[in-house]
Amino acid sequence: xxxxxxxxxxxxxxxxxxxxxxxxxxxxxxxxxxxxxxxxxxxxxxxxxxxxxxxxxxxxxxxxxxxxxxxxxxxxxxxxxxxxxxxxxxxxxxxxxxxxxxxxxxxxxxxxxxxxxxx
Numbered sequence: 001x002x003x004x005x006x007x008x009x010x011x012x013x014x015x016x017x018x019x020x021x022x023x024x025x026x027x028x029x030x031x032x033x034x035x036x037x038x039x040x041x042x043x044x045x046x047x048x049x050x051x052x053x054x055x056x057x058x059x060x061x062x063x064x065x066x067x068x069x070x071x072x073x074x075x076x077x078x079x080x081x082x083x084x085x086x087x088x089x090x091x092x093x094x095x096x097x098x099x100x101x102x103x104x105x106x107x108x109x110x111x112x113x114x115x116x117x118x119x
Contacts, residue, residue, distance in 0.1 A: 001096050002068040010039045010069060012047075012101045017117040019046050021053075021108050024082045028113060029053035035101060039069070046115055047105035050091070056080065063087050070102070071095045078113070088112040 004010035012035050019034035020027060031052035037045045057080030065073045076089040091106050092099065108115060 001071075003098055004039075004069055008040050008069065010037065010099070012037050012099070015046060015117070017119050019048060020116045020118060021046075021048065022114045022116075023078055023085065023112075026057070026080060026082070027054070028057055028078060028080075028108070029106065035105060037102065037107075043110075045107050046117075047102050047107050050104050050106055053106055054080070058089065059084075061087055065090070067092075069096065070099045076106070085112050 002008070015034040015036045018032050021029040029048045029052055031048050033049050033052065035047040037047055057078055058076040059079045061075045061077050063075040067073065070092050071094060073090040073092055075087040078085040078088050089106050089108050092102050095102055
């Protein structure tokens with residue numbers, strides 16, 4: 001486990017905007033409680049509370065990856081709203097303590113879904 005610091009900063013903030021995630025016009029998630037995670041020089045990622053996603057459109061996969069800063073990520077495919085999109089969503093169900101805020105949240109690959117911030 002590595003801790004964020006000056007060489008690899010990670011900041012988590014509440015997004016003041018509503019965040020809507022959709023595929024082919026089908027809304028997968030819609031929330032006013034998204035968290036924005038900014039990690040080092042990577043693009044910001046929106047983490048949506050699981051309770052604000054339509055879990056009936058998702059299916060857990062066997063894929064697991066590891067981040068030395070956040071922990072082990074599990075994945076979901078989107079199975080509703082057209083053809084399946086494999087491993088389009090990741091989640092840290094038991095993140096390392098420094099990233100505890102993102103537990104219970106889902107993140108979406110922006111090249112596989114439409115992510116809108118609604119002001």
